[in-house]
Amino acid sequence: MKSKSFWRYYFVGGALTLAGLFIFIWMIRILLSPEAETFREIGGRYETFPKTVYPERGNIYDRWGHLLAGNVETYEIGADLRYVTDPQTIAATLSSITGIDYNNTYALVSEPWDSDLPRYVKLADFVEPEKIAQLEAIEKQLNETRANASRRNRKDDVMPNMDGVIWTPKLKRSYPEHTLGSNIVGFYSYREQEKARGYYGVEEKYNQLLAGTPTQVTVALDPYKIQDIPEIPPGASLVLTIDRDIQAMAERVLDEHIQSSGAKSGTVVILDPETGELIAMAVSDRLDPNHYWDYSKVFPGIMAYNRAIGTTYEPGSVFKVLTMAAALDAGAVEPSTSFLDTGVIMVGGVAIRNWDRGAWGPQDMTGCMQHSLNVCLAWVATELGPSKFYNYLNNFGIGHLTGIDLSGEVSQPVLIPGDTGWYEVNLGTNAFGQGVAATPIQMVTAIGAVANHGKMMAPHVLKAVIENGEQYNNPPQVIGTPISRQTADTLTEMLANSLEKESSVALVEGYRVAGKTGTAEIPGPGGYLENATNASFVGWGPVDDPRFVVYVWLEQPQTSPWGSVVAAPLFSEIVQNLVVLMDLPPDAIRQEIASH
Amino acid sequence: MTAHQRINQAYRQAPWRKATQIGVLFLIIAVLGASILWIMLTVTVQAASAGLQIQDLEARQEELQRSIASMRTDIAINTSASAMEARAKELGFHRATKDEIDYMVIPGYTGRQPQISAPPPTASVSPVLIKPSYTQSLSEWLLQGILKMNEQAGGLAP
Incomplete structure (x- = not known):
């Protein structure tokens, strides 16, 4: 009786040890396999991504501190085609709120895309925060309607939605005084994106100083590898002699x-x-x-x-x-x-x-x-x-x-x-x-x-x-x-x-x-x-x-x-x-x- | 062999005692293993959580910076020369002419001062926030200690 009981223990222990050993050997085999390097490379692509950080362009003030050139928040609207299921609603909503062309938007978001890889299409740029707030409200309403329909077992129906639409905030140049002193201030061609620069006046003369130094940083997606993004100082601000x-x-x-x-x-x-x-x-x-x-x-x-x-x-x-x-x-x-x-x-x-x-x-x-x-x-x-x-x-x-x-x-x-x-x-x-x-x-x-x-x-x-x-x-x-x-x-x-x-x-x-x-x-x-x-x-x-x-x-x-x-x-x-x-x-x- | 010695031997050779010893040994190993796993898991979770927190805070920092820039510009728009003039007109003010102005001497008044004033550049050394003992390796710490001892010995010498 006693020896039989011990045999069972030995059997279970041995089986577990063998299983552990097998897993260990299998892991080593995976690591040493010819495909391992390829998989490591594919994994590495998703581990980090490079990001260019553009410093905030410096402000321009008059001699008493009145702002002549500053920056305001604005948004770029785009869509990730992997998640788009209702191009019609997206095109109609964006067209009514931002004024972009319905047909063009519909064509862009209707592009067939079966891959798991992201496919981003830009739909509108420099959209004011107020319009984004309207979009958010509409999206929230559509999601609530869909959730209610889901509770009523209408899971198979494609309810109106804006899935896949993304808005990304950024800054654009703004001149609060409009034409006042514009011959002195100049202008910044913010619509040219990466090629944007100052033209005329101090915007051109001090372009480098105002722009600061764009810096490329590596952003980790692996939470264990996330590091503090280095502090990128904004461009220098200028105080003019102008009153x-x-x-x-x-x-x-x-x-x-x-x-x-x-x-x-x-x-x-x-x-x-x-x-x-x-x-x-x-x-x-x-x-x-x-x-x-x-x-x-x-x-x-x-x-x-x-x-x-x-x-x-x-x-x-x-x-x-x-x-x-x-x-x-x-x-x-x-x-x-x-x-x-x-x-x-x-x-x-x-x-x-x-x-x-x-x-x-x-x-x-x-x-x-x-x-x-x-x-x-x-x-x-x-x-x-x-x-x-x-x-x-x-x-x-x-x-x-x-x-x-x-x-x-x-x-x-x-x-x-x-x-x-x-x-x-x-x-x-x-x-x-x-x-x-x-x-x-x-x-x-x-x-x-x-x-x-x-x-x-x-x-x-x-x-x-x-x-x-x-x-x-x-x-x-x-x-x-x-x-x-x-x-x-x-x-x-x-x-x-x-x-x-x-x-x-x-x-x-x-x-x-x-x-x-x-x-x-x-x-x-x-x-x-x-x-x-x-x-x-x-x-x-x-x-x-x-x-x-x-x-x-x-x-x-x-x-x-x-x-x-x-x-x-x-x-x-x-x-x-x-x-x-x-x-x-x-x-x-x-x-x-x-x-x- | 006395009776006492026999009982003692019987106690030592008792099978339940051997089983207890083996059981306790396994238990200790299991507890140690679980503790190590628990520490590893906790540290890993904390590291991941801190990483995500950093990411969140960076996003929040960017959001706040954009918000501050926007607000600064909004204030400037609402207090622009044309906006202030329109508001002043609505309130019944008109542009002062030189004949409507009385000048008086105010002791100590040095005139209108610029609103923006950042401190002038200084050659200040950034303050050290972390003690060296937190950043030094053991060998560095030992080396520095020896050097310090040598300096002290040298200082005491006539």
Whole structure:
């Protein structure tokens, strides 16, 4: 009895041992079999997958922290054909909610697919979260209906469903201010997916900085092999020197004046002469970067995206500021130097006349600037001589890129003695801004030197970069001292006096400003165009402590061709609003406060 | 052989005692095996659970980052220049002109300050959160200990 009981134990133990041994040997056989490597390879494919992590594109702020460019959540809708059972419902629902084509969607999701491998088809992109919420609600309702039907034993029926539909969240670029400052900000072509990049303005100039570094990581599906995805820092954020409210004001006032003057286009540039910071840069036309694909509609042909940096023009009499600055600095003339204006001067054998073809008699240099006498300024340039004149223009940066940190800047070289196409008369015409072309940013940078006591500052829009939680400030840079402090202050005083003497409409009550009008003929294919001018005005103030330089340009105004009639009032209105937005008290109050 | 010795021998040779010894031995092996299996299973389950938790948290982190970005932009849309101007007009405000403004001296007021200010870059060293003893191997720990002892001995020398 006892031995029989033990035999049973031995039998069970032996059987179990043999079974274990068999399993062990079989496992070794599987591992060593020729197919094992193939299976390991197939398994490896499902173990991990590579994923490219695109960092969030950096934000763009104005100087006070108002967001000019950010990101919003959006969705891509697709379908995994392995699970699609009701193409009709999917196509009808997506068509009604997102507006995509029913037939196309139906064709895409009806594609036969018998494999177990995933087959993803993209159906819609950049769908707003609100529409996804609607889709979720419909899907939930359909699933509930199906569950109820299932309980009523209708398992074999294909109930309406959205099985297989997937929506994946992602970020897209958004511009909360729409067209405001779009010429400065530029746009990001987010629809181009992996090829997306910034175009124009700071979006293009600082594309690499804003984009950050896309990183490829390996994502494990095996829960034992999951590792923390490395922290991918977002792209750097940019703080611009632009003041959103001043930009909005400049655009509003510019648009009103374009409308009232019938001008073809307009530009306003507001610069801090002490730092070179661009406070505002308003142009027409402006694109809403949220709809950047309308680019060719807004800018047909070869129109510049930002005329303030991308279009050169003959500026006319505003250029006399530079001519007079050069002559004063070189000692060729003094403010009291007298000139007898006979109404005509011969330079290089060509007669140069005044804007009104009149003779203004005896004048000093302030009178020449006040009455904007071409004859006088041509004489000043000849007194200075071509070598010094063009050397000063070079030092003022005319003919060179200013290097402003905006994409799309252009420049037109200045013809100098010795160049093909330069004649002696050029010296005379260049003196009053004809036959020489510059962009508004070149003009405002050069004239900014006069406002800033002779120091020319690098114009820039980047105030700071915020990267990895740290702020890197962009300090102001002096790019030259084309004239002395004394020359700059003398000329400022002359131009302030000349505005006051002629009771210019550019004057702003309570604030002493210096400035100069400009009316220029427009070169065409066969000489200058008839009845078409460019009207400009440049001014700065307050004269004792300049805080702003404002440059305005109206292209081909219809109500009057003269800068003093159409551009000067635009300058005045801009400055009247500017002093409010800059918290700049009238001179008397400011000086009283300073004296305490 | 005394009676006491006989009882003692009988007790030692009792078959139930041998069976008990074998049974206890098997029981110990079984308990040990079960314990090892239990520990392995627990650790494995915890590792898998932690892995899935990491995956969930990463997804949640991405979701929150998108949500924050969206909200920031939504705020900007609702406070854009045009939106604020329209709201101000609805409330009966109008643009101030320079004649409507009174300027006054406020001691200590330094003017409008920028809203965004991140700290300037520093050359700070990232703080060490994990003690070296958690990351060192045994050999490294021993080597460092010996070096430390040597340094101390050197320091004490005249």
